[in-house]
Amino acid sequence: MPTATASSNPTETQSGRERILAAAAQRFLEAGYVETSLRDLAADVGMKAGSMYYHFESKDALLIAVLERGMTFMVEAFEGVVEQFAAADPPDAERRLTAHITAHLRALHDNRAFTAGHVTLFRTAPEAVREAVLPLRDDYEARWTDLLADVLPDRPIGDLTMLRLGLFGAMNASIEWLDTGRGTVDRFARLIAAQFWYGVGSGAPSNTAGKGKR
Amino acid sequence: MPTATASSNPTETQSGRERILAAAAQRFLEAGYVETSLRDLAADVGMKAGSMYYHFESKDALLIAVLERGMTFMVEAFEGVVEQFAAADPPDAERRLTAHITAHLRALHDNRAFTAGHVTLFRTAPEAVREAVLPLRDDYEARWTDLLADVLPDRPIGDLTMLRLGLFGAMNASIEWLDTGRGTVDRFARLIAAQFWYGVGSGAPSNTAGKGKR
DNA sequence: GTCTATACTTGGATAGAC
């Protein structure tokens, strides 16, 4: 039954609404929001433009649905890591952070069509859309803020905010260059996590063990 | 005289073309490319839509001009650092990288209207626009690729590429959150440079000297 | 649930007067 949950379980083939949503996510990602017409979208799912309004009340509503699902994926991934560590011993800071970075990147790329919109088209989305989705985004960001504060207790809040935004930038930009087909998401995750924690300048755990000399 | 150079020297007030370019850059940044109409743009500079075509042959040409100027600013900033170090002793790797990161971020934010387009709207720009601007972007990226290879000689090429893309992501995303009015560009530059080189996990030079413990 | 037909709006671009 169609809960708002991200997990897709199409009983038969797939509901009309679901097929529209998937097609919209894909088109919005590749071409952008305004650039995508309802006519194109309808054609993708074998319908006519007018029929879309039976499933969604407007084009904006469609984008909102896409972005909501995208953020649901991200939150679920974050919570997955939290639960994974809940059972274990008090987790080592670096391992914990690495696990979250990996989870973020996997969720981002595994559900690319839905999640990428937050990177590429949230900023210029219609006011009504941004307003509707903002609480979900704030919620996700708050989890990361708490995580970083927890893992870097000595840092002033200003540093933490900037570090989080820098890390998000590094991770999310990968939407635009990381080819998921080549399965390098995990490699990038390891690299960026090590870089974030150890830096690149000192002898750090890496593919080639650094000499420690600069 | 109107060379393609980024440096602006309006002899009188400012040429029509120049005023249009500035207004376009601003509008494209705030609202997006398709969302901005030539009618709005014309109104900004006190003209009518039809008059725009005396200065630019199409809307696409306008965007190309904005992006070209933006990239010119970035390249000039990079070269500025190169020259600065050319006169000095063989530069320390960390200082050199920090200088380039700072220059990149300053150029990015000081000329925000022109440079931000490369972050926010290049990806979904019309094919013709991307094609026209790509060589300039490739040129700039090549400089960074060389810089990183120079500064991190032990790293495999795959690492270097990903590190560069991660760093670009972190820096460029600041377009979307860093309020230039508050003059925190330099602080972010110092923070991100230190983070990139030393990491956040060990006792690194920072606002609060880390204890080295996690 | 999906179709056809259409109303309504907006935008890029051109032509020719001033």
Place this chain on the structure above:
DNA sequence: GTCTATCCAAGTATAGAC
């Protein structure tokens, strides 16, 4: 150099038949 007027294309959204 700028204006007015206009052409033409495209898009969102609605109404009502099937």
